[in-house]
Amino acid sequence: MASISADDKTWKATPMTCSPQPVTSPEKKPIPLRNDSSEPTKGSDSVFYLAYGSNMQDETFLGRRGIRPLSQVNVLVPGVTMTFDMAAIPYLEPCVAGAQFTSDLDAAAAGREADANVVDLEKAPLLDGYSSSSSHWSSSAPRWTKPMVGVVYELTPKDYERVIVTEDTRYRVVEVDCHPFPESYRPEDPTPEKLDTRAFKARTLMSPPRDDPFMRPDPNYAQPSLRYLTLLRTGAAQRNLPLDYRAYLDSLHEYHITTWRQQVGRAIYLITFLPLLLFLAFLKLYLLDRLGSSPVLLDKLQEGTFKGMWLAYDGLFQRLCGDGERTIEESDTVLSKN
Template sequence: MDNKTAGIQQACKAVRCIQALRSLPTSKDATPSYPPISSIPRTSPERLAQASPDNDPSSPSNAQTYLYLAYGSNLAAETFLGVRGIRPLSKVNVSAPAFDLTFDLPGIPYREPCFANVTPRKHLPDPPKPPQRPPQFPPPPTPSDVSNEKTGLVFPSLPPRAPTWPKGLIGVVYEVTPEDYATIIRTEGGGAGYLDVQTPVVALPAPIAVPEKPPIPELPRPFLAHTLYQPRLPDAPPDDETNTNDGPDGPDKPPKKKWWFKFVAPVRRPEPDYAQASARYLKLITDGAAEHALPDDYQAYLHRLQAYTITQHRQEVGKWLFTLLWLPLFFLVMNFSRVFADKDGRVPRWLGITMVVMMNLMWISYDAVFVKLFGDGERTVEDDDDDNDRSGRVTAGSRGSRWLQLEGGMLDEKNRLLSDW
């Protein structure tokens, strides 16, 4: 009897141990090691006033912190606070009217085709004017329109257009210490990929709430914030064929015309708006925008961005081959940048050139071999028809032939209708 009782007790202990193990938090449910975004206070007006563009840049500033404008994956706490280990002192949502958000910074084909970047706005829109006349409603449908709807005629629709955002860049300005700002520079390529620039920004009002003591509304004043930006270099001007005194390459020849310039210049894709960011990268941006309660219409725009998706088996094969070939070297160089970076987070010049040359060679191998054998690694391929070329993209000839067939059918229909008269 005692043996049975002891066995039952052992079984109960085993059940309790299993239940305790099941109750332990998994890696997905584990509490993150970084504080939530909601714990970061709003930047004080006094600190923003210290960064006013009206201040004399030659005068010594009392500010001992940096104001850093984040617009990409650094919006997400998972990246900025978790991966990079930054601890912001304060933050404020801002609008940067001088820039637009783009995704033209080349990354790794098939895995991370591009990353977020900013580009200067070429034309700032005029402020909206009040309407002079009441709005006009569209005219009612004509009988012919109704008859067309009843007959079920389907007319060709225009191809889907990429979502646009005409209101400038929306982001978050973090107030960080000099040590944390050096960490940002170091983890963003050590100055080899981005340039540190200052841009005027305007603080956005806090989310709608009912404060205990409503402040007196004031006009927002712009202030300067640091941000990271990679300019898109223009093409080198072609050589003048009529000039016969050019001679061989020499020290007086412009660097852009030398054969080695394309290896040391930043990677430049032919179509800056062609590549699509990965779903993982876009999720970090949308999650960060929700965490900071950025404007709803801007969040809706971010959710409309289409992510790069592999739709062909050969693209999946190319992804793993490209990863095995280049990703170890990529991580090795990135680790070197963290080791050799100085106290400001910037890498030596030789290491910066090495990183740029590696990125150029990586994309040269993609253009010369991978895109021809394994398909498009920058943009989602909607179908896998025989009309598509080996790279997975729809060629201009196939698009033109389809349109000519459609247009030819429409012309035949018009001729038959005219013959009835």
């Protein structure tokens, strides 16, 4: 069982205390967040939850959210890829981690490549170059080509529900196959392409489908902030994940502002939208503590605010103030002046 000290709030979890059921193939049917089917299975003592982003980090999961896992195990998740396609706040926190089925990403990438082959770039307007710039950056961005690496926490139904209601409601809850790393595996060894360990199902949070109208055009375009990347890197180290995976996280480039127009855009954008976002987040936590769940109306209001923010960014701020999702390199700055 997990142990925790009341003095320093340190936590240590043991391997899984219950036996997961074996599975044969990934389950691709999403479970809605606000639906009876998303409730933890009644009568079960625990729920398996796969974390791959900031929830691997102690300060986020144990501290800010107050979750106390019963146990944990590091896993390999075939057929799933971590992405940074969950749009957050332009100029500040452009994106956070999400996940997609690898087959869906491959199909979407093939479609973008086919579309790019029929576009006459010489006739494309310079300021409407999102697709051309994204294809350039996608080819040069660091990639993790092996299966997803993460950690499965064994949670009480109450803690699992708290994780779900405090997450972005745009996520889908999906069950995926997880293969635990064997006890003989060392982090210094290369991450394997597959594991022969017995698979089990765990619930995880996935990005909306690629054809969702409010998904960004390219899942590899936006860059996380340094703050967010630090959470991922710290969490991977705390969970003792493979060193080559941690090297991949270290190779990711963070977003930072390089022009005065971006600085002005960030100031105006944050003054306009950040107070409302913070108010909604505070209200959600306030009501959650009293009601045990987040009101559906508040979730819809939060989703609508995000949609409005990104419509304002695409329609105005990006064109006038510059890129709020990806660092403008020196060469790009020179080109924009010519």
